[in-house]
Amino acid sequence: MKIVPISVPTPFYVGPVNVYLIAEEPLTLIDTGPKTKEALEALREGLRRERVRPADIRRIVLTHAHEDHCGLAKRLRDEAKDAEVLVHGWETGHRAGRLEYDEHRALLVRAGVPDTEIAAMRRMYEGVRAYADALEDHEHAELSDDDEIKFERGSLRVVHTPGHTPGSCSFLREADRTVIAGDCVLKRITPNPILSPDPVDPSRRFRSLAEYLVSLARLRSLSPTLVHGGHGEPVADYDELFNRYVRAINERQAEVIRLIPKAGATAWDVACELFPGTDDVHRFLATSEAVAHLDLAHSENKLALELSDGREVYLKK
Ligand SMILES: [Zn+2]
Ligand SMILES: [Zn+2]
Numbered sequence: 001m002k003i004v005p006i007s008v009p010t011p012f013y014v015g016p017v018n019v020y021l022i023a024e025e026p027l028t029l030i031d032t033g034p035k036t037k038e039a040l041e042a043l044r045e046g047l048r049r050e051r052v053r054p055a056d057i058r059r060i061v062l063t064h065a066h067e068d069h070c071g072l073a074k075r076l077r078d079e080a081k082d083a084e085v086l087v088h089g090w091e092t093g094h095r096a097g098r099l100e101y102d103e104h105r106a107l108l109v110r111a112g113v114p115d116t117e118i119a120a121m122r123r124m125y126e127g128v129r130a131y132a133d134a135l136e137d138h139e140h141a142e143l144s145d146d147d148e149i150k151f152e153r154g155s156l157r158v159v160h161t162p163g164h165t166p167g168s169c170s171f172l173r174e175a176d177r178t179v180i181a182g183d184c185v186l187k188r189i190t191p192n193p194i195l196s197p198d199p200v201d202p203s204r205r206f207r208s209l210a211e212y213l214v215s216l217a218r219l220r221s222l223s224p225t226l227v228h229g230g231h232g233e234p235v236a237d238y239d240e241l242f243n244r245y246v247r248a249i250n251e252r253q254a255e256v257i258r259l260i261p262k263a264g265a266t267a268w269d270v271a272c273e274l275f276p277g278t279d280d281v282h283r284f285l286a287t288s289e290a291v292a293h294l295d296l297a298h299s300e301n302k303l304a305l306e307l308s309d310g311r312e313v314y315l316k317k
Contacts, residue, residue, distance in 0.1 A: 001154035003178065005228060006046030008033035010068040011131065014189075014231050017068045019043060020180055023050055024151040026058035030171065030180055031230065034071035034131040043072065054079050061086045061149065063182025063230060064168040065093030067131040073140075074133035085140040086149075088160060088167030090199035096134035103197040107205055111195070111291050112266025112311045121284045143169055156180075161219060163212025164191045166199045176225055183230040184215060185241065190248045195288040209249070209292040210299060216242055249293075256293040257302060257316070264306065264315040267291040 002023040007016045011034065020030040033039035047054060057080040062070050065087055073094060077083050087094055101122070108118050145160035149171065156171040161184045170181040183191050193208030219227070220242050227235040235241050259265070259273045271283070271290040278286050294314050297303045304315040 001151050001173065001175075003173070003180070003228065004046075004050055005234075006043060008039045008042045008046070009036075010034050010039065011036060012068055014068065016231065018228065018230055018232075019046070020228060021047065021050060021052065022151065022156070023052070024153055026151070027052060027056050028059040028061060028149070028151070029057055029076070030061050031063055031069040031182070032060060032072035032076055034068045035075065035133055036071075036131065040072060040075070055081065057083050059084045059086065059149075061143070061171070062088075062091070062094065063170070063180070063184075064088075064165045065091035065095075065132075066165065066183070067093065067128055069182065069230060070094045071132035074135050077135075077139060085135060086143045087140055088169050089142040089144070090162070090167030091165060092167075092199075093165075094132065094135050094140065096136050103202045104195075106203070107195055107197060107291075108287070109310060110205075110312050111287055112268035112313075113287060114268070117268075117283060124284065145169075159218065159222070161215035162206075163193055163208055163215045165194055166196055166206050166208075166211075168215075170219060172222060172224075177223055178226045178228070179219065179222065179224040180228045181219065181230070184212075185219065185227045185235055185238070186229045187232045187235050187241070189231075190245055192285055192289055193292040195284070195291050205291065205295065207295055207299070208288075209296040212292075213246070213249070213296075216245060249296075252289075253293050253297055253302075256290065257297055260303070260314055260316055262316070264313040266311050266313055267294050270294065270314075 004021040004023050006019045008019050009016050022028040060073050073085050077085050143158050147158040149156040159170040161168050161170045164183045170179050172179050193212050196206045198204040198206045224238045259270050267290040271286040275286040298305050306313050
């Protein structure tokens with residue numbers, strides 16, 4: 001069972017995304033790239049090198065439903081005459097008619113983000129949505145943890161690795177413990193846990209960083225020999241990366257706690273201190289990062305939390 005990486009350009013800051021062709025029957029793609037002409041051309045070219053036509057693809061498996069990964073899923077599914085699309089049930093980004101705006105808005109208000117900023121974030125978000133075609137409910141099926149994705153020769157085991165998003169999944173080839181990990185593992189950057197509603201109770205916030213740390217440890221327990229990430233080169237020394245990530249997370253947490261003044265601060269206040277002068281696009285990511293670290297520090301009893309005017313204010317203990 002051959003895993004063939006195909007690098008596909010994206011219009012995003014992160015750079016190209018890795019799509020993986022599993023060159024074994026039934027022919028399977030892991031992720032697709034964003035919905036742009038350039039991405040589709042690069043993907044076609046990558047498939048052509050393996051003598052595969054898009055119409056031959058039988059299955060499209062998504063690591064998670066961010067636009068740079070899922071954008072072309074609908075288009076390829078249609079071109080391949082109803083190829084199966086599989087994605088974890090906790091993902092929402094690929095769905096048509098999702099009702100997330102209100103829930104997201106509530107989370108941003110609680111994080112102390114001013115109304116004008118929320119409006120700007122929403123415009124940014126709608127711009128990004130243009131890079132993916134939504135799938136109707138009957139056009140995709142659900143992946144679950146520990147599912148086996150079978151091929152004529154070999155299989156991939158689904159490992160649910162929430163954190164970057166609630167439904168992020170990794171895929172383990174048990175024969176040699178190779179892992180395809182999407183944005184859970186990236187060689188050169190520490191992935192950002194994105195602010196999301198909790199999939200079980202959308203009025204709450206998903207505990208992204210705590211979940212992410214568990215996912216990283218779970219991957220370590222698999223003793224992976226090679227990890228293919230969603231962007232950049234594969235990781236051969238997962239232990240080194242794991243230690244580096246944990247160190248970076250601890251350092252960032254200490255910094256976030258340091259930034260809280262005596263009178264307390266909201267996640268938005270902390271985001272502005274952490275990343276002064278960021279533009280619209282990155283303010284949402286900055287807020288996500290601040291919330292994730294404040295949540296974790298609070299759950300570890302390092303910070304107190306008070307509600308003031310519907311906003312959460314973190315206080316030093
Ligand atoms: Zn992502
Ligand atoms: Zn990505």
